[in-house]
Amino acid sequence: MMKLILFLVALLLTLNVFAQDITLKGMVEGNGIPVAKASLRIIELQRSTQTNIGGEFGFAAIKPGKFQIRITAIGYKSQVNTVEVLSDTVLNFSLVESKEDLKExxxxxxxxxxxxxxxxxxxxxxxxxxxxxxxxxxxxxxxxxxxxxxxxxxxxxxxxxxxxxxxxxxxxxxxxxxxxxxxxxxxxxxxxxxxxxxxxxxxxxxxxxxxxxxxxxxxxxxxxxxxxxxxxxxxxxxxxxxxxxxxxxxxxxxxxxxxxxxxxxxxxxxxxxxxxxxxxxxxxxxxxxxxxxxxxxxxxxxxxxxxxxxxxxxxxxxxxxxxxxxxxxxxxxxxxxxxxxxxxxx
The missing domain is CATH 2.170.130.10 (TonB-dependent receptor, plug domain)
Known part of the structure; x- marks a missing residue:
């Protein structure tokens, strides 16, 4: 009986850990300079955010999993990164400057x-x-x-x-x-x-x-x-x-x-x-x-x-x-x- 109780407690703790919401944050930079107002979108979750003046971004209340993040910014090439998030994660992304003429x-x-x-x-x-x-x-x-x-x-x-x-x-x-x-x-x-x-x-x-x-x-x-x-x-x-x-x-x-x-x-x-x-x-x-x-x-x-x-x-x-x-x-x-x-x- 005691083994069954311990097993159920361990199972509940495991489920609680996996059910916890985690945070994904980090910075977007280009040529070593923070990129402000860069747009980041988690494709699978249909969630978006923008970087602040310091190039920092953050997503809260994310479930563990593997996601694709699309990053766009004026003056830089768009890119899609695949990331695996299992716990609170900090990521830094580097953008490549676009040499094409920008549309006004x-x-x-x-x-x-x-x-x-x-x-x-x-x-x-x-x-x-x-x-x-x-x-x-x-x-x-x-x-x-x-x-x-x-x-x-x-x-x-x-x-x-x-x-x-x-x-x-x-x-x-x-x-x-x-x-x-x-x-x-x-x-x-x-x-x-x-x-x-x-x-x-x-x-x-x-x-x-x-x-x-x-x-x-x-x-x-x-x-x-x-x-x-x-x-x-x-x-x-x-x-x-x-x-x-x-x-x-x-x-x-x-x-x-x-x-x-x-x-x-x-x-x-x-x-x-x-x-x-x-x-x-x-x-x-x-x-x-x-x-x-x-x-x-x-x-x-x-x-x-x-x-x-x-x-x-x-x-x-x-x-x-x-x-x-x-x-x-x-x-x-x-x-x-x-x-x-x-x-x-x-």
Whole structure:
């Protein structure tokens, strides 16, 4: 009788061990560098996960057995690995870099990441290198190099302008930052001026009606400015430009790791032109005087299941004026000396 009891106890313990859920975790790397946002899928269990910024992944509550794991990541060749899991296991996978040209990914046409060729709306993509080859004081000025997109000055004295797409005026063009719209008819005035070039990953442009997704403000078209991912942004970047007219433009960008789960991306743009010019001697400024400071900051919070919560804010200070050469800020709001002034802090 005692032998039977011992046998039953041993059998129950054995069944309990095999019934226990186990954990599979590890890291995905390529050329010795952790690969973030790599997708891993256990084919037999139809379960998927993504690596975090450090290239780490994990599966919980797995039964013992032999499985096939498919691993895919942008810029690397896909691979399938067969693994046998009998207890808590730690595995490291190494990916091989793909030398093929990558298909562009866009988000503007569908409000989510899709292959550019699969987007139902034609989307033109302009990378940061495009704007570096055509240096200008602001993205507003740089867009003049895109066919069908025309920055237009509506006031030669105060230098106020907007963006025309396919001939439609600025209020019919929507400007977005990371897919979030700047809800204002002045979005093409203040939405594009002062965005630090150092923070821009790419600019997506939709020409023509996109109102079915974005409302009546996108009847003419849409400009979506995509900022850099914090993990891919350089620790520090700086660009300085000056002209013979004494226009000075500074772009400064940097990132900061507050904690293992919190990263901050900050960008600063400063533009200054304070040289009063009157070459035709009509007592009117030939070029608008400007003083602009723009600060952009994006906080990324790592969440469970490799999801990210982002919080972004922007501050813009601008003071520009034009008019009679003897106009000063003390004349703002008066009628003794003619001048037009734009002053905003938002």
């Amino acid at each position: 990914v866009v988000i503007t046409g569908t409000q989510k990441e899709v292959n550019r060729l699969e987007s139902p709306v034609p989307v033109e993509v302009y990378s940061a290198k495009f704007f570096q080859k055509n240096p200008t004081p602001s993205i507003f000025d740089a867009l003049q190099n895109i066919n069908g997109v025309r920055p237009q000055l509506n006031c030669n004295i105060c230098n106020t302008g907007d963006i025309h797409i396919n001939g439609l005026e600025g209020p019919y063009t929507m400007v977005m930052i990371d897919g979030m719209p700047i809800v204002s008819s002045l979005s093409t005035v203040y939405g594009l001026s002062g965005i630090p070039n150092a923070l821009i990953e790419r600019v997506e442009v939709v020409k023509g009606p996109a109102s079915s997704l974005y409302g009546s403000e996108a009847v003419g078209g849409l400009i979506n400015i995509i900022t850099k991912e914090v993990s891919k942004a350089p620790s520090l970047s700086a660009d300085f430009m000056t002209t013979s007219y004494l226009e000075h433009n500074l772009d400064l960008g940097f990132k900061l790791k507050v904690s293992p789960k919190i990263n901050v991306l900050t960008g600063l743009n400063y533009f200054k032109y304070g040289n009063s010019v009157d070459d035709n001697h009509d007592n009117f400024t030939d070029v608008t005087l400007q003083d602009r400071i723009s600060i952009f900051q994006k906080w990324n919070f790592a969440r469970k299941e490799n999801r990210i919560f982002s919080l972004a804010g922007r501050f813009l200070y601008e003071d520009r004026w034009g008019g009679e050469m003897n106009w000063t800020k003390a004349n703002r709001g008066g009628d003794e000396v003619y001048g037009e002034s734009i002053y905003t802090k938002r």
